[in-house]
Amino acid sequence: MGEFSGLVAAALVPGMPQLLADRPAPSWADLRVGVERVGQIFLDAGVDTVLMLSTQWFTVLGHQFQLDPNPRGQRVDENWYAYDYGRISYDLRIDTELTEHWADLTAARGMQARRTRYDGFPIDTGTGTCWALLDPGRRFRLALVSCNLYAEFAAIAALGETGVAAARRVGRRVGVVVVTGLSSGLIQRWIEPAEDAIAEPAQDSWNRRMLGALVHGEVEEALSLRDGFAREAGADSQFRALAFLHGAGVLAAPAELLGYGPIWGTGAAVLSWAAETPRSGRES
Amino acid sequence: MSRVFRLEPGRGARRAETGDGSALGAPRAQGVVVAGYLAPHPPHLIYADNPPQNEPSSTGGWEVLRWAYEDVRRRVRALAPDVLVVHAPHWITMVGHHVNCVPRPRGLSVEPIFPHLFRYHYDFRTDVELAEAMVRQFEASGLVTRAMREPEVRVDYATIGALHMVNPRWDIPVVSISANNNPYFYAEAELGQMEVLGRATREAIERTGRRAVLLASNSLSHLHFDRENELPEDMAREYPYSNDQYRADMRLLETVRRKPSSALRTAIPEHIAASEAETKSGSLTWLLAALDWPDVTGDVLGYGTIIGTGNAVVEWRPNRGADDG
Numbered sequence: 001m002g003e004f005s006g007l008v009a010a011a012l013v014p015g016m017p018q019l020l021a022d023r024p025a026p027s028w029a030d031l032r033v034g035v036e037r038v039g040q041i042f043l044d045a046g047v048d049t050v051l052m053l054s055t056q057w058f059t060v061l062g063h064q065f066q067l068d069p070n071p072r073g074q075r076v077d078e079n080w081y082a083y084d085y086g087r088i089s090y091d092l093r094i095d096t097e098l099t100e101h102w103a104d105l106t107a108a109r110g111m112q113a114r115r116t117r118y119d120g121f122p123i124d125t126g127t128g129t130c131w132a133l134l135d136p137g138r139r140f141r142l143a144l145v146s147c148n149l150y151a152e153f154a155a156i157a158a159l160g161e162t163g164v165a166a167a168r169r170v171g172r173r174v175g176v177v178v179v180t181g182l183s184s185g186l187i188q189r190w191i192e193p194a195e196d197a198i199a200e201p202a203q204d205s206w207n208r209r210m211l212g213a214l215v216h217g218e219v220e221e222a223l224s225l226r227d228g229f230a231r232e233a234g235a236d237s238q239f240r241a242l243a244f245l246h247g248a249g250v251l252a253a254p255a256e257l258l259g260y261g262p263i264w265g266t267g268a269a270v271l272s273w274a275a276e277t278p279r280s281g282r283e284s
Numbered sequence: 285m286s287r288v289f290r291l292e293p294g295r296g297a298r299r300a301e302t303g304d305g306s307a308l309g310a311p312r313a314q315g316v317v318v319a320g321y322l323a324p325h326p327p328h329l330i331y332a333d334n335p336p337q338n339e340p341s342s343t344g345g346w347e348v349l350r351w352a353y354e355d356v357r358r359r360v361r362a363l364a365p366d367v368l369v370v371h372a373p374h375w376i377t378m379v380g381h382h383v384n385c386v387p388r389p390r391g392l393s394v395e396p397i398f399p400h401l402f403r404y405h406y407d408f409r410t411d412v413e414l415a416e417a418m419v420r421q422f423e424a425s426g427l428v429t430r431a432m433r434e435p436e437v438r439v440d441y442a443t444i445g446a447l448h449m450v451n452p453r454w455d456i457p458v459v460s461i462s463a464n465n466n467p468y469f470y471a472e473a474e475l476g477q478m479e480v481l482g483r484a485t486r487e488a489i490e491r492t493g494r495r496a497v498l499l500a501s502n503s504l505s506h507l508h509f510d511r512e513n514e515l516p517e518d519m520a521r522e523y524p525y526s527n528d529q530y531r532a533d534m535r536l537l538e539t540v541r542r543k544p545s546s547a548l549r550t551a552i553p554e555h556i557a558a559s560e561a562e563t564k565s566g567s568l569t570w571l572l573a574a575l576d577w578p579d580v581t582g583d584v585l586g587y588g589t590i591i592g593t594g595n596a597v598v599e600w601r602p603n604r605g606a607d608d609g
Contacts, residue, residue: 059397061512061591076436078462079377087436112511118399120392122438146396150510186378188464189428264379 006168009045010176010250011038011134012214012241014268015056015126017077018193019133020085025193027261027268032133034259034270038177039134041272047175049095049141050134051102051163053156053244054179055237056126059146062112063159065103066144069094071121075128088128095141098174101166102143109158126179134177143167143174153226153243160247176248178241182207182267184234191264199265206233207260207267214271217254219246233267315494317486317602318363320571321356322582323499324595325372325445327395327402329353332517335452339403345517352586352597353449359599360450365497367411367457368450369485369574372442372501373565375462380428381481382462384443385415386435395441401516402441404448411457414492418459421488425480432462446501461485463565475553478566482573489574500571504536504594505529505559512591525592532559533587533594540582540598545572559594571600578602 018024019032042050057064072091080086103113127144134140143166145159160176167174183206185199198204210229213222222242230238245251250273258270330338332345360368375382388409395402415431422429443460461481489496507525524530536555539547548568556564563569572578583599 057396060508061397061510074436076434076438078375078432078437078440079379079382081432081434081437082430114400114512116399118394118403120394120403121399122394122396124396148510188379190379190430 005171005173007164007176007249008047008173009042010245010248010273012178012180012245012269012271013038013130013134014181014263014270015054015129015179016181016263016266016268017080017085017088017125017129018263019129020088021193022084023193025196027196028193028263030261031259031263031268031270035130035133037258038270038272041274042134042175043139045175045274046173047140048172049098049143049167049174050177051143051167051174051248052127052130052177052179053145053147053159053241054124054126054130055147055181055241056124056179057144057146058149058237060149062114063106063148063151064114064116064146065099066094067096067099067115067117068121069096071123073123075123075125077125088125088132090123090128090131091138092123092131093138093141095143095172098166098170098172099143101169102145102163105162105166106159109162111155111158130177130179140175147237147240149237151240153240156240156243157247160244161249164248176245176250178244180239180241181236181263182210182233182269184236185265187265196262196264198262198267203233203267207269211257211260211269211271214251214255215257217252219251222251313493315489315492315496317489317496317498317575318365319359320498320500320575320600321450322568322571322596322598323356323446323450323501324349324503324597325374325442325501326503326590326593326595327398327441327445328516328590330404330445330448331401333449335448337405337448340401342517345519346522346588346590349586349588349595349597355585356450356597356599357452360497363497364495365456366494367414367459367496368447368499369459369461369489369496370443370446370499370501371461371463371567371570372440372446373463373465373562373567374440374442375460377462377464379464380430381422381464382430382432383415383419383422384410384439384460385412385419385431385433386410387412389435389439391438393438393441393444398441404441404444406439406444408447408454409457411459411494414488414494415459417492418461418485418488421484421491422481425484427477427480427484442501446499450499463567465565475566475569478569479573482570485570485574486576498571498574500567502565502567503562503590504533504555504596506562506593507560508592522589523592524589524594529559529594533596537584537587537596541584542581544579545575545582545600546577546579548572549577562593575600575602580604
């Protein structure tokens with residue numbers, strides 16, 4: 001463990017399993033390299049635990065925290081099962097100490113924090129895809145929270161904030177990761193990888209506006225764009241992932257764009273943030 | 285094609301053994317959709333029912349809806365169908381309409397949203413011949429389609445929920461169809477496409493000579509509370525999310541009760557707009573299209589709320605009397 005605890009790095013990554021394809025489209029391959037690069041950045045930053053929200057673990061009642069210490073198995077995706085990338089094996093190491101504190105701090109905010117620990121619990125495709133690329137060597141532990149489809153921006157932001165606070169409390173150096181898509185123009189037919197393209201030029205434009213704001217560290221601009229991005233580009237889960245990053249204190253720094261392109265018509269990107277100065281100290 | 289499912293002795297079994305299995309070839313003795321049910325699936329109903337297949341246990345709850353399902357069970361038994369066909373909104377397929385062609389789906393379905401209520405051990409038989417015929421018919425109708433033949437794909441709680449509540453014995457073969465929409469984004473089903481899907485479903489049933497009961501696994505108004513009670517089945521805390529939601533449900537159900545089903549062509553979209561109804565996933569439109577929008581009223585067997593959402597159990601019988609089993 002390093003000298004400091006708290007947030008040391010962050011990333012936004014796609015959750016579509018095409019990143020695992022044996023025969024990828026050029027954009028899928030670029031995005032895959034981007035996620036792998038994030039894993040190396042996290043390793044260099046001395047990350048102990050990855051604090052993650054995946055939009056594909058969606059819930060509707062309160063906020064769920066994964067407390068199975070070792071979810072493992074194989075996800076056979078209900079849509080992509082016919083492709084090589086439709087089967088995703090996982091063997092996760094959950095940081096249960098951090099997660100317990102995270103749930104406690106969330107509950108202390110008056111939010112409903114629900115603990116999940118069940119054999120056979122289906123880990124979502126986004127988490128499985130991300131983890132297969134970001135941590136193939138099982139070097140990091142994970143803390144997972146669900147994405148409530150009806151939660152307000154402030155509630156998701158509070159989850160990011162309490163997650164980093166929990167990390168400080170237990171002395172962890174954390175990398176914050178949101179697993180999310182951008183625009184939603186999913187191509188409604190079976191395509192060859194080479195056919196892939198962002199579905200609509202207007203969606204491409206919205207993606208680039210949002211990414212531009214994040215790359216330049218323009219927090220207020222990104223936040224002000226979110227509603228329009230959600231509405232006009234049909235952004236994944238109304239781009240709630242932005243709230244999580246904001247609450248975790250990630251957005252003040254400029255992001256580095258490690259990849260951008262289509263996945264089956266949707267917009268996808270890999271963004272990486274390196275914290276300028278590790279937040280020091282533990283909460284008493 | 286070999287028989288890959290077992291049927292109870294009786295007329296259903298005789299029907300299933302006849303014919304050439306060709307969905308697009310010469311029709312055999314024409315099949316028929318004898319009834320369709322709006323069959324809501326919230327996992328609370330199975331949780332409250334305490335069946336041996338479900339790991340969690342409860343003290344009950346939501347009795348009025350469960351009594352309505354008891355009525356459905358009796359009615360379905362009397363109809364003696366060969367097959368139950370279900371369209372469910374939580375088998376979410378982002379691309380196309382998928383049909384479960386796995387001969388015998390088996391496994392544990394842990395529901396990611398309600399894992400404390402629903403950890404169900406399922407084991408049922410698919411009418412593979414009909415399922416494959418539907419795949420061909422959907423494709424022939426211009427729909428993006430896929431035959432799902434992977435036994436490791438977990439069966440979702442909306443499919444299991446409707447099927448269990450209608451037939452907890454699981455002794456009638458099943459065909460399960462996915463919902464082509466995507467809650468990660470904003471997408472809703474295109475109801476026009478569900479019309480095509482419903483027609484194609486009916487044609488496949490007719491061509492394969494099946495006597496089918498159809499289930500639309502949908503709730504009605506769908507705004508709900510965002511916190512769960514300490515005791516999930518605390519009925520003192522079960523009530524409509526809002527009066528507006530309740531009134532929207534009642535307007536729809538009054539139309540169901542008093543008007544021929546064709547009136548629902550406009551009432552369903554209006555209801556969706558008013559109440560965020562789960563029917564936006566298309567199951568109810570699929571059901572009524574498969575029934576060919578019959579010139580009959582629906583029989584509302586029960587209504588109740590579950591975490592504030594509206595849920596109704598409704599039967600449509602296009603040829604009541606003539607098709608009795």
